[in-house]
Amino acid sequence: MAPVSSALEDLVAALPEGSVVTDPDIVASYRQDRAADPDAGTALAxxxxxxxxxxxxxxxxxxxxxxxxxxxxxxxGLSGGATALDGAIMLSTERMRDITVDPATRTAVAQPGLLNAEVKAAVAEYGLWYPPDPSSFEICSIGGNIATNAGGLCCVKYGVTTDYVLGLQVVLADGTAVRLGGPRLKDVAGLSLTKLFVGSEGTLGVITEVTLRLLPPQHTPCTVVATFDSVQAAADAVVTITGRIRPSMLEFMDSAAINAVEDKLKMGLDRTAAAMMVAASDDRGPAGAEDAEFMAAVFTEAGATEVFSTSDPAEGEAFVVARRYAIPAVEAKGSLLLEDVGVPLPALAALVAGIEKIAAHHDLLISVIAHAGDGNTHPLIVFDPADADMARRADVAFGEIMDLAVSLGGTITGEHGVGRLKKPWLAGYLGPEAMELNRRIKTALDPAGILNPGAAI
Incomplete structure (x- = not known):
């Protein structure tokens, strides 16, 4: 086998000029994703x-x-799934940015480097809508969304990324390009291989093209905002609402998140509240207003200290922006370890209460925001990486929160993926039989183990 330096020259020669970058400063900028894994290596190129x-x-x-x-x-990414490894190739899809839209089939064929927001804008020109909307939709890529099966604020009604992936082109570890699925709403020929690659975090193949299902544009929502002096009361309201209707949004912020957002946005949020819910219904006509009235009544009956309803798009969007801003607002208080645990809806209050105890025990600030309508929470552990003892306590709390979620019948990740940060907990969560099945599939598609080693599986 040729020396690595000589081999890299062969790769440079085989690709268009400028495709391979070895400048140390540029390579260093690709070491970490947003999870900021301190153990990130340095790539070859x-x-x-x-x-x-x-x-x-x-x-x-x-x-x-x-x-x-x-x-x-x-x-x-928030789980270290794109952390660099020493001597590896970082394969960035950022330049793969083509998209075509077919209004007749309500589909778009896109390359993975387009941002979620860019896909939304491109299909909106044809009067269509791509629903998945992670809070980072303005800066996250479609390829990354597919790799982690990302969700977002409207997934309580509209589902997550996998629900909108009709087809893929994937390059396997040996360089074979495979087309899976296509612009068909129903297709059960063969195994469901398209779905296998959604959420696989780059461990089974590299996605180079995706066929996305689109919907007619979302109707203007009616928005309801409520504050509570009890997390339990807010959680009880969630269970009541989802038992009767499917809101287009049902989001939760705890006291720490409310105050962090208020520090930055100065919206006049109630700093004394223990919880705030941001809910919406986008059903057409009177149905949307009726759903909003129902949610407002449920919040009131559950003991909300204040309930505000609006059909004004700008007013409603202001509260959605506040919820989206929660992570950067809390991050302003220190470095974050971001969790992504989910539980069945009846266990939501128990999860938040348990996290409060973990925070107190380890003397840490842990804020909880959540896609409450589907039980997917994002505990945000604030710490100072320069303080070795605090960093250690944060790591311990990180694991205890995942253990707590699993003990409540939940999962270690709802939409951010396993990456490298959560891999130590994966086998315990899945169990030996399911873990072995995962490994068999990985070995079948990537026998040499070159694709994103150390991540997920």
């Missing part, structure tokens, strides 16, 4: 292809030389 054929070239080369490849989208 960053490769930025534009076409599927170029990705094939990279993976054939990597397989031939036994070099790991870490696929990377926009780098906004």
């Amino acid at each position: 960053v490769v930025r292809p534009r076409r599927t054929e170029e990705v094939q070239t990279v993976l054939r080369w990597a397989t031939a030389h036994g070099i790991a490849v870490v696929p990377r989208g926009a780098g906004t």
